[in-house]
Amino acid sequence: MTDNELLARRERALGKGAYLFYREPVNIVRGEGVYLFDDAGNRYVDLYNNVPCVGHANAHVVEAMTKQAGTLNVHSRYLHESIVKYAERLSAHHDKSLTTTVFTCTGTEANEVAIMMARFATGGRGIICTDAAYHGNSEEVRKLTHTPVGGKGEIRSVPFPQTYRPIKEGTSEAELADLYLAEVGRVIEEFAADGIPLAGMLVCSIFANEGLPNIPAGFMSRAAELVRQAGGLFIADEVQAGLCRPGRWWGYEVTGFVPDIVSMGKPLGNGFPLAGVIAREELVNQFRTSARYFNTFASSPLQAEVGNAVLDVLENENLCQNAVNVGAYLRDQLASVPARYDAVADVRGHGLFAGLEWVSDRAAKTPDRKGAVEAANRLKNKGFLVSNAGALGNVLKIRPPLVFARQHADLFLGALGEVLQEMYGHS
Amino acid sequence: MTDNELLARRERALGKGAYLFYREPVNIVRGEGVYLFDDAGNRYVDLYNNVPCVGHANAHVVEAMTKQAGTLNVHSRYLHESIVKYAERLSAHHDKSLTTTVFTCTGTEANEVAIMMARFATGGRGIICTDAAYHGNSEEVRKLTHTPVGGKGEIRSVPFPQTYRPIKEGTSEAELADLYLAEVGRVIEEFAADGIPLAGMLVCSIFANEGLPNIPAGFMSRAAELVRQAGGLFIADEVQAGLCRPGRWWGYEVTGFVPDIVSMGKPLGNGFPLAGVIAREELVNQFRTSARYFNTFASSPLQAEVGNAVLDVLENENLCQNAVNVGAYLRDQLASVPARYDAVADVRGHGLFAGLEWVSDRAAKTPDRKGAVEAANRLKNKGFLVSNAGALGNVLKIRPPLVFARQHADLFLGALGEVLQEMYGHS
Numbered sequence: 001m002t003d004n005e006l007l008a009r010r011e012r013a014l015g016k017g018a019y020l021f022y023r024e025p026v027n028i029v030r031g032e033g034v035y036l037f038d039d040a041g042n043r044y045v046d047l048y049n050n051v052p053c054v055g056h057a058n059a060h061v062v063e064a065m066t067k068q069a070g071t072l073n074v075h076s077r078y079l080h081e082s083i084v085k086y087a088e089r090l091s092a093h094h095d096k097s098l099t100t101t102v103f104t105c106t107g108t109e110a111n112e113v114a115i116m117m118a119r120f121a122t123g124g125r126g127i128i129c130t131d132a133a134y135h136g137n138s139e140e141v142r143k144l145t146h147t148p149v150g151g152k153g154e155i156r157s158v159p160f161p162q163t164y165r166p167i168k169e170g171t172s173e174a175e176l177a178d179l180y181l182a183e184v185g186r187v188i189e190e191f192a193a194d195g196i197p198l199a200g201m202l203v204c205s206i207f208a209n210e211g212l213p214n215i216p217a218g219f220m221s222r223a224a225e226l227v228r229q230a231g232g233l234f235i236a237d238e239v240q241a242g243l244c245r246p247g248r249w250w251g252y253e254v255t256g257f258v259p260d261i262v263s264m265g266k267p268l269g270n271g272f273p274l275a276g277v278i279a280r281e282e283l284v285n286q287f288r289t290s291a292r293y294f295n296t297f298a299s300s301p302l303q304a305e306v307g308n309a310v311l312d313v314l315e316n317e318n319l320c321q322n323a324v325n326v327g328a329y330l331r332d333q334l335a336s337v338p339a340r341y342d343a344v345a346d347v348r349g350h351g352l353f354a355g356l357e358w359v360s361d362r363a364a365k366t367p368d369r370k371g372a373v374e375a376a377n378r379l380k381n382k383g384f385l386v387s388n389a390g391a392l393g394n395v396l397k398i399r400p401p402l403v404f405a406r407q408h409a410d411l412f413l414g415a416l417g418e419v420l421q422e423m424y425g426h427s
Numbered sequence: 428m429t430d431n432e433l434l435a436r437r438e439r440a441l442g443k444g445a446y447l448f449y450r451e452p453v454n455i456v457r458g459e460g461v462y463l464f465d466d467a468g469n470r471y472v473d474l475y476n477n478v479p480c481v482g483h484a485n486a487h488v489v490e491a492m493t494k495q496a497g498t499l500n501v502h503s504r505y506l507h508e509s510i511v512k513y514a515e516r517l518s519a520h521h522d523k524s525l526t527t528t529v530f531t532c533t534g535t536e537a538n539e540v541a542i543m544m545a546r547f548a549t550g551g552r553g554i555i556c557t558d559a560a561y562h563g564n565s566e567e568v569r570k571l572t573h574t575p576v577g578g579k580g581e582i583r584s585v586p587f588p589q590t591y592r593p594i595k596e597g598t599s600e601a602e603l604a605d606l607y608l609a610e611v612g613r614v615i616e617e618f619a620a621d622g623i624p625l626a627g628m629l630v631c632s633i634f635a636n637e638g639l640p641n642i643p644a645g646f647m648s649r650a651a652e653l654v655r656q657a658g659g660l661f662i663a664d665e666v667q668a669g670l671c672r673p674g675r676w677w678g679y680e681v682t683g684f685v686p687d688i689v690s691m692g693k694p695l696g697n698g699f700p701l702a703g704v705i706a707r708e709e710l711v712n713q714f715r716t717s718a719r720y721f722n723t724f725a726s727s728p729l730q731a732e733v734g735n736a737v738l739d740v741l742e743n744e745n746l747c748q749n750a751v752n753v754g755a756y757l758r759d760q761l762a763s764v765p766a767r768y769d770a771v772a773d774v775r776g777h778g779l780f781a782g783l784e785w786v787s788d789r790a791a792k793t794p795d796r797k798g799a800v801e802a803a804n805r806l807k808n809k810g811f812l813v814s815n816a817g818a819l820g821n822v823l824k825i826r827p828p829l830v831f832a833r834q835h836a837d838l839f840l841g842a843l844g845e846v847l848q849e850m851y852g853h854s
Contacts (some may be wrong), residue, residue, distance in 0.1 A: 001508075003506060006506060006508055006511065007506070009511050009515070010506070010511045012508070012526065012527065012708065013511045013514035013515050013518065013526075013527060013528065013531065013717045014503075014511065014514055014527065014529070014530075014711075014726065015527045015528075015708065015711035015712050015714070016712045016715060016716070016721075017712060017715030017716045018503065018715055018726075019504060019719070019721065020504055021504040021505060025505065025506045026503065026505050026506065027506040027508075028499060028501060028505040028506070029498075029499060029507075030498055030499050030500065030508065031498070031499045031500070033504055036499075036505075049501060049502075049725075051501075051502065051723060052500070052501070054497065056501075056824065057496065057497050057498060057499065057500070061496075062493060062496045062497045065492065065493070065496055066489060066492070066496075068701075069484065069488075069489045069492055069493075069628070069698075070484050070486070070489045071456075071457055071484060072456060072457050072458045072463075072483065072484065073458070073459070073483075073484070073697075073698040073699075074455060074456060074458065074463070074476060074478075074479070074698070074805065075476075075478065075481070076441075076445065077446060077447055077448040078447070078448060078452065078453050078454065078455040078463075079430060079433060079434065079437070079452045079453065079454040079455070080454065080455065080456075081428075081433055081449060081454075083441070084433065084436050084437045084440045087440035087441055088436070088440050091440065098441060098807070099439065099440075100439065100441065100442045101440065101441060101442075102441070102442065102563060104443075104721065105533050105536075105700045105724070106532050106533070106536065106723065106724060107535065108536065108722075109532075109536070109565070111533065112564075112566060113564045115566070115654065116566065122497060133554070137539075137718070137721065137722065138536070138539045138565045138567065139539060139542070139543065139566065139567035140565065140566035140567055145744065156757065174781070186734040260585075265723070266723055269724075270498075270500075270826070271500040271501070271724070271727065271729065272496075272500075272724075272729075273532045273700035273724040281439065281442065284441075284442035285442050285443045285444060287442070288442045288443060288444030289443070289444045292444075292446070293566070294446065294564065295535075295564065296533065296692070296693055296699075297478075297532070297533060297696075297698070297699075297700040299441065299445075300698065302699075303700065317515060383578040387768075391606075417540055424461055
């Protein structure tokens with residue numbers, strides 16, 4: 001069967017519009033560590049997938065999954081030690097105030113729980129988000145997706161904080177922090193004026209979907225304080241940011257604040273559906289009592305043992321430190337690109353999560369989504385998987401499994417150099 | 428560590444109010460087929476768990492999971508054949524109009540998709556449900572949980588159809604069908620009067636949470652027709668009803684209608700998080716185009732191979748027919764209980780899904796939730812796991828894995844006889 005025949009079957013079975021990456025989609029059949037292999041045997045270095053954080057087909061995780069699936073996998077209304085142990089281990093990697101977890105299967109479900117938890121705890125309904133975010137796809141959580149500033153509902157947005165295309169040009173970073181905080185204050189006042197009590201503010205700790213902006217110093221902790229003073233809770237979405245990706249266990253450690261509620265997802269199960277929300281004990285108790293929340297597949301022994309196995313590898317292989325070391329090396333090397341190519345105007349990121357800002361006019365900062373997409377397709381053809389992202393779609397997103405090593409960074413840097421040369425000539 | 432020590436750790440790690448079954452919770456450590464085993468080595472016959480439909484720790488499913496997890500597990504934006512094949516196989520077991528699937532991880536997510544799909548397709552917002560239902564736990568889907576008749580929002584309920592406690596006493600079944608349909612018609616009119624265009628009606632095909640009522644003949648197909656005439660779509664929630672449980676592949680085959688949209692969940696992955704929505708191709712295409720839906724862990728090669736393995740076992744072991752045969756035997760035997768014990772007033776069900784209606788006064792039909800709970804606890808102590816359910820919590824729910832055999836039914840019937848005798852004396 002050809003890829004075209006498979007594509008036709010796929011359109012019928014899954015529907016037209018089930019999006020595929022790349023102009024010519026890849027038919028991936030095998031994974032191992034940082035590598036993926038297509039049906040023709042071509043090898044790709046994976047710089048896209050954050051979910052298989054400890055590497056594709058990690059043997060320790062597969063073994064734990066196999067052992068537990070062959071022993072027991074039931075819901076959480078029977079007593080079982082594994083899920084308790086897993087929750088305790090997760091908590092030990094968090095700020096000491098964050099002790100108690102509600103498990104779910106997906107990040108969307110985690111953000112549903114986080115929002116409900118804030119609403120039950122505060123009695124409020126108003127949620128503040130940023131204007132170029134994505135936090136999931138349910139009816140309620142979708143309202144947080146690319147929410148225009150100035151809305152009138154229970155979910156309202158502020159401009160996400162950044163220094164590259166700041167809310168006001170020519171201001172200092174300190175002034176910028178004040179300006180972005182004033183936006184948060186404005187929405188708090190508007191909620192109050194409209195009789196919608198504040199429940200909280202929910203943001204990605206590193207604004208991953210917004211394009212990994214450099215955040216004016218102090219913004220995060222001061223925004224959290226502002227929200228708390230107004231009676232709300234500050235929710236960190238760590239679905240993309242967390243679990244060693246940014247070189248610390250959680251994004252909030254990198255961007256300098258302590259959240260009241262944290263949602264977690266993608267990498268927790270290395271691809272097994274596992275997500276959840278951690279918060280202070282009293283917030284979770286109140287949520288459990290009010291919501292009577294139950295999730296058939298969550299908090300299961302199988303989720304627990306997969307999650308425990310992922311923590312084993314992260315801890316034993318010290319992958320947070322690897323994210324620091326290899327991430328710093330990669331970004332140091334990338335830092336020289338803007339001086340050589342006008343198309344790449346900015347290099348940003350934390351740990352093993354980097355973004356390259358693609359522009360068609362350096363001075364005007366004109367976003368060049370097409371350029372970023374072209375680069376991603378050319379890199380794919382050379383055996384390197386990346387994608388484009390960001391508020392304007394013009395950020396090349398580099399986010400490999402955390403077992404990514406310096407040798408893989410060097411391979412990628414070579415290929416990126418070739419692509420830039422092909423697209424823009426000699427530097 | 429004692430169970431009490433584990434309970435204390437659990438309250439801290441997962442929160443107070445993370446509900447456990449039974450007055451003295453069981454610490455289950457192993458499963459095999461229809462059996463579960465606790466930490467003291469006690470064996471239980473499982474008559475509760477519908478999720479492990481092909482049996483606890485099914486070797487074929489575990490093998491497929493292991494093989495695929497050790498090969499590849501990535502998101503669905505790369506081309507992959509397994510998920511296409513799985514969707515095709517699911518469709519082959521459905522009405523021929525239902526061709527195209529959107530996969531999710533949980534039943535809640537499936538019902539989110541189903542409601543969005545109906546709303547995108549119709550342009551309407553109004554959803555009709557029944558008044559003692561449960562369809563999931565997100566902000567939107569929670570609105571379908573025990574929704575009082577007479578509400579004014581976008582989601583409004585009708586009394587669920589039944590013959591045991593009918594909407595009007597002393598009427599024939601044909602009159603009852605008319606009366607329940609009139610309720611659907613009334614809500615359709617109220618939506619229209621309130622300027623809320625109808626999107627559809629969403630019900631469990633066998634009203635499992637309502638207590639498996641006997642449905643006045645013709646209600647389901649006529650309700651679907653009524654909803655379609657008003658511009659809506661008819662959505663069958665098959666999360667509990669489907670996948671051979673009722674003695675056919677789907678509940679809608681048993682209760683006699685063809686839905687426009689079907690949500691599926693619990694048993695699909697035998698405990699692996701796997702759920703989805705199947706509908707006509709044009710409905711899915713429209714949803715995909717409008718919603719740009721993506722689910723990180725869904726439509727993965729791992730979900731696909733686990734789902735395929737479950738279908739293998741259901742097909743090869745002919746478990747639909749087993750549900751017919753053993754279910755009929757079990758319900759035939761149970762049918763003699765009401766004549767012997769006044770406390771058990773009604774025996775209902777389909778395939779391997781049965782309910783016993785517990786009452787404290789046979790003539791007044793006074794629901795006896797305490798009696799059903801007491802019976803469940805006594806059965807647990809004898810090594811049989813069941814629970815109580817239903818609109819009034821007084822229905823003993825019998826819903827074993829589909830590999831349940833006549834020998835297991837006989838063991839259960841013996842224990843039930845003992846419990847009834849202990850609770851109510853000789854019959």
